Amino acid sequence: MHGWTGKILRVDLTSGKAWREDIPLELLHAYLGGRGLGVRLIRDYFMFDPFAPEMPLIFAVGPLCGTAAPTAARLTVVSRSPLTGTIYDCSAGGMFAWRLKAAGVDALFVTGRSARPVVLAINGEQAELLPALELWGKGVHDTVSALAGEGSVACIGPAGENGVLYANIMMGEGNSVGRGGLGAVMGGKGLKAVVVNGEGTTAVADRERFDHARQDVMRLFRASPVIFGELGISEYGTPALVDLMRQRRMAPTENFRKTVFPDSGNYSGPAIRKACGAKKDGCFGCPIQCKKSTPQGEPLPEYETVSHFGALNGIASLSAIVRANSLCNELGLDTISAAATLAAWGEAKGRFPAPDEVAPLLVEIAQRRGEGELLSLGSRRVAEALGKPGLSMSVKSLELPAYDPRGAYGMALAYCTSNRGGCHLRAYPISHEILRKPVPTDRFSFSGKARIIKIAEDTNAAVDSLVACKFSFFGATIEEYAELLSAASGMEYSPQSLKEIGERIYATERFYNCANGFTSADDLLPERFYEEPGSSGEGIDIPPIDRQRFNEELQKYYRIRGLTAEGTFADQGFLTRQP
Amino acid sequence: MRDQISKYTHKLISDRSALAGGIAFAAQDDTLITGGNADLALLAEEIISGLNCLGLVFARPSLPFADLLVRRAPAGEHSIVPRDTETRTFLHDIPFLRSFELGDDPARRIAQLLGNRKGVIVEGIGIVASGAVTIEQAYINYSSVFHSTFVKYLQDVLNEGFLLPGEEDLFSSFRSEWLRHLSAEGLVFRTGPLTLPEEIIREVETVGRYTVERGLVDSFFGNISARAGDMIYISQTAASLDELAGCIDPVPMDNSTTTGITASSELLAHRRIYEESGAAVILHGHPKFAVVMSMLCEEKDCPIRDCWKDCPKVRFLGDTPVVAGEIGAGGLAKRVPPVIGGPGKAVVYGHGVFTIGRKGFEEAFRALVEVENWCRDEYFRLLA
Ligand code: SF4
Numbered sequence: 001m002h003g004w005t006g007k008i009l010r011v012d013l014t015s016g017k018a019w020r021e022d023i024p025l026e027l028l029h030a031y032l033g034g035r036g037l038g039v040r041l042i043r044d045y046f047m048f049d050p051f052a053p054e055m056p057l058i059f060a061v062g063p064l065c066g067t068a069a070p071t072a073a074r075l076t077v078v079s080r081s082p083l084t085g086t087i088y089d090c091s092a093g094g095m096f097a098w099r100l101k102a103a104g105v106d107a108l109f110v111t112g113r114s115a116r117p118v119v120l121a122i123n124g125e126q127a128e129l130l131p132a133l134e135l136w137g138k139g140v141h142d143t144v145s146a147l148a149g150e151g152s153v154a155c156i157g158p159a160g161e162n163g164v165l166y167a168n169i170m171m172g173e174g175n176s177v178g179r180g181g182l183g184a185v186m187g188g189k190g191l192k193a194v195v196v197n198g199e200g201t202t203a204v205a206d207r208e209r210f211d212h213a214r215q216d217v218m219r220l221f222r223a224s225p226v227i228f229g230e231l232g233i234s235e236y237g238t239p240a241l242v243d244l245m246r247q248r249r250m251a252p253t254e255n256f257r258k259t260v261f262p263d264s265g266n267y268s269g270p271a272i273r274k275a276c277g278a279k280k281d282g283c284f285g286c287p288i289q290c291k292k293s294t295p296q297g298e299p300l301p302e303y304e305t306v307s308h309f310g311a312l313n314g315i316a317s318l319s320a321i322v323r324a325n326s327l328c329n330e331l332g333l334d335t336i337s338a339a340a341t342l343a344a345w346g347e348a349k350g351r352f353p354a355p356d357e358v359a360p361l362l363v364e365i366a367q368r369r370g371e372g373e374l375l376s377l378g379s380r381r382v383a384e385a386l387g388k389p390g391l392s393m394s395v396k397s398l399e400l401p402a403y404d405p406r407g408a409y410g411m412a413l414a415y416c417t418s419n420r421g422g423c424h425l426r427a428y429p430i431s432h433e434i435l436r437k438p439v440p441t442d443r444f445s446f447s448g449k450a451r452i453i454k455i456a457e458d459t460n461a462a463v464d465s466l467v468a469c470k471f472s473f474f475g476a477t478i479e480e481y482a483e484l485l486s487a488a489s490g491m492e493y494s495p496q497s498l499k500e501i502g503e504r505i506y507a508t509e510r511f512y513n514c515a516n517g518f519t520s521a522d523d524l525l526p527e528r529f530y531e532e533p534g535s536s537g538e539g540i541d542i543p544p545i546d547r548q549r550f551n552e553e554l555q556k557y558y559r560i561r562g563l564t565a566e567g568t569f570a571d572q573g574f575l576t577r578q579p
Numbered sequence: 580m581r582d583q584i585s586k587y588t589h590k591l592i593s594d595r596s597a598l599a600g601g602i603a604f605a606a607q608d609d610t611l612i613t614g615g616n617a618d619l620a621l622l623a624e625e626i627i628s629g630l631n632c633l634g635l636v637f638a639r640p641s642l643p644f645a646d647l648l649v650r651r652a653p654a655g656e657h658s659i660v661p662r663d664t665e666t667r668t669f670l671h672d673i674p675f676l677r678s679f680e681l682g683d684d685p686a687r688r689i690a691q692l693l694g695n696r697k698g699v700i701v702e703g704i705g706i707v708a709s710g711a712v713t714i715e716q717a718y719i720n721y722s723s724v725f726h727s728t729f730v731k732y733l734q735d736v737l738n739e740g741f742l743l744p745g746e747e748d749l750f751s752s753f754r755s756e757w758l759r760h761l762s763a764e765g766l767v768f769r770t771g772p773l774t775l776p777e778e779i780i781r782e783v784e785t786v787g788r789y790t791v792e793r794g795l796v797d798s799f800f801g802n803i804s805a806r807a808g809d810m811i812y813i814s815q816t817a818a819s820l821d822e823l824a825g826c827i828d829p830v831p832m833d834n835s836t837t838t839g840i841t842a843s844s845e846l847l848a849h850r851r852i853y854e855e856s857g858a859a860v861i862l863h864g865h866p867k868f869a870v871v872m873s874m875l876c877e878e879k880d881c882p883i884r885d886c887w888k889d890c891p892k893v894r895f896l897g898d899t900p901v902v903a904g905e906i907g908a909g910g911l912a913k914r915v916p917p918v919i920g921g922p923g924k925a926v927v928y929g930h931g932v933f934t935i936g937r938k939g940f941e942e943a944f945r946a947l948v949e950v951e952n953w954c955r956d957e958y959f960r961l962l963a
Contacts, residue, residue: 496694
């Protein structure tokens with residue numbers, strides 16, 4: 001078989017059994033892998049509570065993983081989020097994905113709950129559950145070190161063990177499966193870590209065609225100012241965006257009360273490079289290497305993290321921000337949600353945390369003690385508990401990242417239509433509204449955005465199923481990746497057919513959410529954005545979002561997707577007609 | 580959307596890449612809208628209905644080159660491979676459909692091909708191009724196909740001569756009727772050195788517009804910058820050179836901020852040119868004859884295969900040096916700066932022309948015109 005392995009490894013933690021099964025080829029062809037495959041495999045389970053033993057935690061790689069396709073050593077983890085209640089997926093790069101594929105599987109499907117903490121060890125065809133009592137309670141670094149000799153590690157820290165609703169699964173090389181709290185799902189199962197090793201290789205059907213497509217991709221990377229430009233992410237990492245968001249006056253500041261933070265220059269890309277001696281780092285096999293680390297190899301924070309621990313909490317100290325980032329990585333906490341929850345809490349209490357208060361609070365959150373007990377539930381629950389629900393800057397309980405929606409109207413819409421809650425990556429309109437890729441669009445206009453968002457959501461659902469990194473698409477397009485996939489798999493895919501697959505995946509996710517009670521009432525921004533302006537100045541006006549225009553565009557979006565005016569499915573038989 | 584359709588219809592007419600009356604657009608918002616030539620609009624509507632994209636243009640090119648390339652192509656071929664670097668990088672190849680391949684359901688056939696690529700040539704009908712995100716993107720893709728077929732046809736004719744009946748006549752009417760004299764006459768430039776940011780930005784906007792109006796860039800690709808002290812003011816990536824207002828990034832020479840992440844992909848080349856040549860301004864466009872002539876090489880038995888990126892030589896077109904190098908982070912930024920200082924101009928293999936002005940844009944603009952005119956004359960001299 002080319003591209004895929006055709007196998008799934010099922011593990012039932014309750015009984016302690018692990019076994020392999022075939023995945024029907026039609027499913028692989030129709031859902032590719034990664035997010036799409038995970039979304040398909042969860043079809044019989046999506047209504048379970050995220051913490052129910054029956055709820056699967058699915059690690060799925062894609063048909064390009066194991067090949068030399070740029071940025072494709074990635075996987076997606078799929079389950080239901082305890083933070084948002086939505087279907088949830090998150091993609092992460094690294095050696096773990098590569099080795100999982102090399103162990104001969106397209107997906108690892110974990111269900112059940114172990115009575116005692118365990119580690120799942122996969123070595124080629126072998127899979128066994130090992131007792132992990134001595135690892136329970138340990139931080140990510142120690143856990144990874146203890147297991148590194150056995151292969152690549154995906155593990156949880158104390159946050160996941162203790163059920164923090166935005167706990168991450170951390171990958172050994174510093175990548176994370178972030179945002180929706182899948183670390184807590186893993187912790188609820190008593191699964192401390194998965195360690196994987198394998199020797200298999202991924203067969204490519206047409207090597208010459210593949211190499212040609214790969215060269216096309218690399219040429220586009222080199223032509224992209226955002227990727228390999230001298231001010232781009234390869235040089236400075238995503239903090240390259242700090243100065244740009246400041247200049248566009250859309251950097252969320254003090255829990256989104258303002259959109260300019262005067263001290264953001266302290267943690268800009270060049271400032272981090274200078275202060276921390278940042279060197280290039282990144283996912284295994286990726287030519288872009290957008291991540292940055294200290295000379296000692298300690299991962300440095302990304303854009304969202306510096307901006308949210310910085311501007312959003314009114315913190316100007318780079319060292320406090322770097323410390324918060326390292327601590328989140330060690331505890332297995334999502335940095336965006338952690339910082340945004342602190343900001344909502346800070347505004348509700350009338351005082352944002354001081355730089356030296358952040359680290360102790362993060363520890364309390366991970367351990368769910370003191371103030372951390374409440375903070376571990378995320379900003380929506382915190383704001384509600386404090387009687388100020390309007391202060392949670394989230395959509396579907398997922399904290400918004402560091403692009404103020406008043407500064408990019410496509411982003412505003414996309415936060416709301418995202419199936420996993422307020423996330424920037426589903427449609428990534430920042431790409432055209434701010435970074436001018438593939439072509440610029442007017443960031444202060446809703447015109448055409450419903451269609452653009454829909455197309456991008458479909459495209460990105462396919463990208464997350466290949467699995468490739470979104471950053472590739474600052475240069476390449478789905479066209480070159482369709483070519484890579486066709487060459488690797490020996491099946492013909494086109495940009496159009498990939499978008500159709502993406503559309504199926506997107507609709508399926510939305511269907512699950514609707515079946516779990518989500519409607520258009522959940523597709524709204526926090527009130528603040530419709531009522532309060534951002535920080536206008538320097539010739540740029542940041543008014544509140546026009547609610548009526550927003551709603552019109554949302555209704556357009558529903559019509560384009562064939563949904564009802566409530567954003568739901570008129571056709572309850574939708575799922576049964578999907579492969 | 581209607582305003583966008585009308586805007587890009589006018590652009591296709593004013594840049595003379597499509598025939599007035601032979602242009603149609605289709606766009607999907609929550610409803611599908613079309614505009615322009617009724618027959619083409621009907622086809623465009625059917626095609627876009629089968630695609631997951633926002634905009635589509637279907638137009639009859641103002642020159643017969645795309646069709647002639649299809650007719651010259653050997654029977655088994657189904658696509659044209661552009662040779663210029665820009666389109667090679669972004670389009671890879673351009674599929675075509677011969678008239679007899681259209682069958683009963685041409686829209687479906689075309690949609691199938693367009694589902695794979697950004698633009699397609701349909702023999703006897705025209706060029707069709709899609710835009711995933713905007714109508715402008717469809718226009719850009721159309722322009723790229725037009726540019727690419729122009730360059731390839733001229734190159735093929737030079738290499739292989741005329742092969743089809745009537746071809747030579749079509750070519751001579753292109754020469755006598757379509758081509759216009761290029762000049763900088765009548766344009767007003769500010770005399771440098773320019774120092775005030777507002778003054779620089781206004782001049783960059785004006786000169787950007789000149790390059791489009793005088794046909795020195797294909798559609799609007801290219802970039803332009805001016806330096807004042809520690810700052811470079813450079814056009815943004817994917818910016819229309821004729822609409823630069825609000826699309827000029829101030830970038831410090833020392834990279835102390837990254838706001839210029841949206842600047843042209845040639846920022847590095849511009850910066851190095853400033854560092855090495857002492858230039859005050861830089862212009863970069865893709866005038867077609869310079870692109871064609873830059874790829875003409877007499878070298879025998881040269882071991883290099885990817886000339887456009889690997890050629891290590893400095894060749895000459897008249898007194899203008901020609902170097903190779905990929906765009907962006909490829910080799911162009913290394914190879915242009917060392918050769919441009921003396922002559923004030925340089926051509927990049929298969930790509931375009933860089934020119935500099937030591938004080939203001941007049942020198943750079945005149946040099947751009949001069950290089951293209953020289954290449955045009957030389958092309959016709961060789962063809963004769
Ligand atoms: S671009 Fe960055 S995040 Fe994406 S694969 Fe490469 S290193 Fe990983």
